Amino acid sequence: MKRFVLVLACIVGSIAPGWAQPEIFNPARDAIKKGDAAALVKTFAVSVDINLEGNISTYSKAQSEFVLREFFKKHPVTDFAVMHTGSSKGGLQFAVGRYLTGGDVYTVLIRVRQVGEPYLVHEISFVKE
Secondary structure, eight states, X not given: OHHHXXXXXXXXXXXXXXXXXXXXXXXXXXXXXXXXXXXXXXXXXXEEEEEETTEEXXXXXXXXXXXXXXXXXXXXXXXXXXXXXXXXXXXXXEEEXXXXXXXXXXXXXXXXXXXXXXXXXXXXXXXXX
């Protein structure tokens, strides 16, 4: 799965260079880098799909904050960086990053959609490498 996501990100990114706007991911990136679930949830749509190590569910913002707070507590961040951003032909923006915690590494996929003026996260995945 993680290889598929990375290959897809590379293909889409090379097909549509310049479409992605990396700055739209800065608030989510900064929140993840700090392990701050409350700040991360501020970037979310009303409901969001969260994949934590293969467990995929749809959560409200309040539920998302609780779930992510527990994840960050269990897997405290030592470093996080966005490695690639891109866009689909339909305008869906995504970022792929690396989340380091202790001896573990997670691939993080963030997908955002424009809702009015802001871009809001509608899907986020943390998949252990």
